[in-house]
Amino acid sequence: MKYIIGNWKSNKSESEILDWFDKFAGLFKQSGIRLGGLEIVICPPLIYLSLVRRLVEDKSLPLAVGAQNISAYPEGAYTGEVTGKMISDYARCVIVGHSERRNYFREDDNELFKKTELAAGGGLSVIYCIPDAKTEVPDDAEIIAYEPVFAIGTGQADTPENADKVGGIVKQKYPGRKFIYGGSVNNQNVSQFLQMSSIDGVLPGKASLDPRIFWEMIANAAKI
Ligand code: PGA
Numbered sequence: 302m303k304y305i306i307g308n309w310k311s312n313k314s315e316s317e318i319l320d321w322f323d324k325f326a327g328l329f330k331q332s333g334i335r336l337g338g339l340e341i342v343i344c345p346p347l348i349y350l351s352l353v354r355r356l357v358e359d360k361s362l363p364l365a366v367g368a369q370n371i372s373a374y375p376e377g378a379y380t381g382e383v384t385g386k387m388i389s390d391y392a393r394c395v396i397v398g399h400s401e402r403r404n405y406f407r408e409d410d411n412e413l414f415k416k417t418e419l420a421a422g423g424g425l426s427v428i429y430c431i432p433d434a435k436t437e438v439p440d441d442a443e444i445i446a447y448e449p450v451f452a453i454g455t456g457q458a459d460t461p462e463n464a465d466k467v468g469g470i471v472k473q474k475y476p477g478r479k480f481i482y483g484g485s486v487n488n489q490n491v492s493q494f495l496q497m498s499s500i501d502g503v504l505p506g507k508a509s510l511d512p513r514i515f516w517e518m519i520a521n522a523a524k525i
Contacts, residue, residue: 303495304502306342307509325512326360342367347383350391368395373415385423394426400450414439434470444479446504452484461493468499488517
């Protein structure tokens with residue numbers, strides 16, 4: 302199984318999401334492509350989880366829904382927070398530890414380990430992002446995403462060979478986990494990453510925002 306997990310980050314309005322799904326569903330149905338061993342996930346902003354899930358169902362698309370963030374606290378008096386229990390009504394997995402969360406929101410390993418524990422306890426699979434092979438990963442994280450900071454949003458992806466090497470190290474350290482790569486993955490380079498033996502998937506940000514580019518990534522990956 303290879304994963305393509307689209308992280309929309311803090312992008313899109315409701316009408317833009319409706320438009321994305323109209324276009325994506327059109328491309329998907331027209332092509333009649335078989336996904337085979339590909340698992341495709343879309344991670345919209347939390348406020349749109351319900352909408353995205355409904356659109357996936359209404360259009361009968363083989364997409365799973367994921368969240369980009371989760372509260373580090375259980376249910377209770379934590380104004381503004383969204384718990385794993387709430388998220389699991391709509392999503393199957395959640396991204397934890399993205400470098401943008403570590404950097405802009407000062408989330409440290411302690412907080413990220415708590416988030417992971419609560420997510421897993423709520424039945425969500427955790428996609429745990431690490432900037433390098435040295436970063437600690439909590440026990441409950443099923444998927445480890447290597448996301449070198451220099452490659453995120455820059456158009457300068459790491460080489461597939463280096464990402465594969467990091468994957469080998471991480472898998473040795475954390476046996477039984479899936480390993481994916483994120484950082485400027487697009488429709489042009491996706492196949493090179495997915496062909497590497499230690500790489501079980503990719504986590505595109507920018508390239509998932511455009512339905513045609515995202516579709517082309519899937520179509521290229523399906524040919525491997
Ligand atoms: P990018 O983002 O594909 O826009 O570089 C990747 C990520 O941050 O997950």
